[in-house]
Structure formats: structure tokens, C-alpha cells
Amino acid sequence: MRIGIVLYPTFGGSGVLATELGKALAKKGHQVHFISYSQPARLEAFVENIFYHEVYIPQYPLFQHAPYETALAGKIVEIVKSNHLELLHVHYAIPHASAALMAKQILKEDHIHIPVVTTLHGTDITLVGREASYEPVVTWSINQSDAVTAVSDSLVRDTLKHFSVKRPIRMIPNFIDFERFNKKPRQHFKDLIAPNSERIIVHTSNFRKVKRVEDVVRIFNIIQQKVPAKLLLIGDGPERSNIEKVCRELHVCDKVTYLGKQEAIEEILSICDLFILPSESESFGLSALEAMACEVPVISTNTGGLPEVNIHGKTGFLSDIGNYEEMAENALSLLSNNDLLIEFRKNALEQAMKFDLNVVLNQYVGVYEEMIDSHYNRD
Secondary structure, three states, X not given: OEEEEEOOOOOOHHHHHHHHHHHHHHHOOOEEEEEEOOOOOOOOOOOOOEEEEEOOOOOOOOOOOOOHHHHHHHHHHHHHHHHOOOEEEEEOHHHHHHHHHHHHHHXXXXXXXXXXXXXXXXXXXXXXXXXXXXXXXXXXXXXXXXXXXXXXXXXXXXXXXXXXXXOOEEEOOOOEOOOOOOOOOOHHXXXXXXXXXXXXXEEEOOOOHHHOHHHHHHHHHHHHHHOOEEEEEEOOOOOHHHHHHHHHHHOXXXXXXXXXXXXXXXXXXXXXXXXXXXOOOOOOOHHHHHHHHOOOOEEEEOXXXXXXXXXXXXXXXXXXXXXXHHHHHHHHHHHOOHHHHHHHHHHHHHHHXXXXXXXXXXXXXXXXXXXXXXXXXXX
């Protein structure tokens, strides 16, 4: 198949999933065309069957904000025509689905018919989509797509609750590539971070308010008072300065290491004992799944799709949003009992294997084949 994938090129969950999906499709022999305003973060090297098309956004004094959606639609039309694409898979309802559907209408004028598959990832529904000015476009984009998928049952329920959706939404979860994400022997790295055999706690995110990284620090502060520990913070974002301030107030700066944005996150996860994710909103929790694949139990909130990934009392523990004291108690119950921690590590890996890339990839390929067959037979 010749597939166009429209995505955000960032380290966020939707961009990571879309990029890894495209790479996996290319390995299976499909031709994949990534379309975005910059090269996807995880598309770091030349890969056979993968093509990247950058969307150029002209700047004119007339526009206060350059019309990216229009430029994207025009680019999609150009790529479909020149590469004879058979299907578009767009990640995020706006502006990607709406731009793809605009391109689809333009292409019809030239008697070119192409199905559009839209994957919902979370904030396009739970945050952005609920803005009154965006809601009609989100609803229209979902209803006009040829197929719609969402990354968790929780997100399916949220979409049906808040939007007037007239078509079925299929749940196809995020996935994990076990060729990359697995526990690696990195004792030398662990000795460098924790020279006195301290427990290593880790958190990774985009450091936005919704991730509640301040709670991570407060949880860690309670932990380190009972168990020798170090905290690794991976990522960066608008809350970074505030987090550093909280660390100073709690006098834990010497035990906290900021690693910034990292590509080889699996190398870091391999030396960690516990992953903390106290978010107030997570449609799936891909970062938690990546940790579990590296045999790291998870302490998280019970919001969104997290309970579908992190099984309470088995792969980690779930708590209400903001209850960092309970999260710290749950963390200590694992960190102070090595036998229990080993059991949870094993359980975390077993749970993560249910989201193996090859299993989920077949679900997407099935949707693609169904859409291509039905679309071209209909047209």
C-alpha cells in the first residue's frame, strides 16, 4: 500500500505513535509518506520505503497567523497526485483531519478518490476539541472521515459523550516496539547515577501543567525521607522553572537530575526502579507503557486510559488526581520490599506484551485494507 501519514513531529504521544507506526509499515514493505511542518522526532535516519514531505507555510503581512491548515491541505493534494497514494492516515482531529478532508474534496474534482482514516489521541478531544470555536470542526472531521480510531476505550467514551458522532469509533491502542524497548544491562550507567545503590525514580513528559510534574517532586520528597533515592526528570517544557523552584523549597536539588529531551529513553528506563505519572489527563499513557516494557512498575493517577495500561495492585498502583501522599505510600510499599518489586517488574512486562507492535500493526493494516477495498469499490 502507498500510505500518507499526517502528524505532529514532536516527542508527544501522537507524534511518537504515528512515526513508529509508519516505520513499522515500511519494514513490512508498504510505502509511507510522512507529511508535517518538520521532520518527525523519531525519524532519525534513512529508512527504506519512507519519504518525508515538509509543509512550507508562506508568511504574508496580511496574516496575523499563517494559515497552516490551508498549506497542509495543498501539500496533501500535491503528494497524493505525485505519489499515487491509496490512503491517508491522519493523527489528530484538527487541523490534520480537517485539512485531509479538504484535500479529499479538492482531489475529487480531478476524479481522484482517497479514503481518510482519523486517529484520535486525546487532547484533540479532551482539551482542544471542547473549545466552542473548534467543536463544530472536530465533529465534522470525525463524521466525514472514512474510518475513525481512538487509542483507548476511555477516549472512545469521551468522544461519544462530548461530540455528536454519527459513525463508529474503533479502539486500537498505542503499541510498544520490543526490539527497542526492553530492559538492557546498563549497570555502569546505574552506578553513575546512584553510586550508593539508591533507588532510581523516573518521570518523563512535556512538563506542562496537565502532567502535574510538581506532584512528582512532592512524591519523591516523601520517598527520599524513608528510602535512599534519586529522581530523573526526562523532558522539558513550560513548568521546568516552577519544578526547579519546588526542588529548592524542598531541599532535594542534589537528588534530582534533569536530563532534558532524550531520544534513547529506553537506555534510561533500564536502570530505573519506579516510574511516576501523576497526570490529570492521559488518554492512554504511552510513557507508562514504555516504562513497563523495560520492567519498571508504574505509580500513576486513575485518569483517562491509564487504568487500561497500569493494572492496580499488579503492575503498579492507581490513585486519584492530586493525592500525592497516597502515591508516595504506594511507591514506598514497592521500594521497601524487594521481593514485591521484582514481582511487579515481571507483571509490568507481561502487561506491556499485550500491546506488542506486531499485534496492533495488524489491526491498523486491517482497517487500511477494508477502507481501500470499500472506497474504491464504492467509487
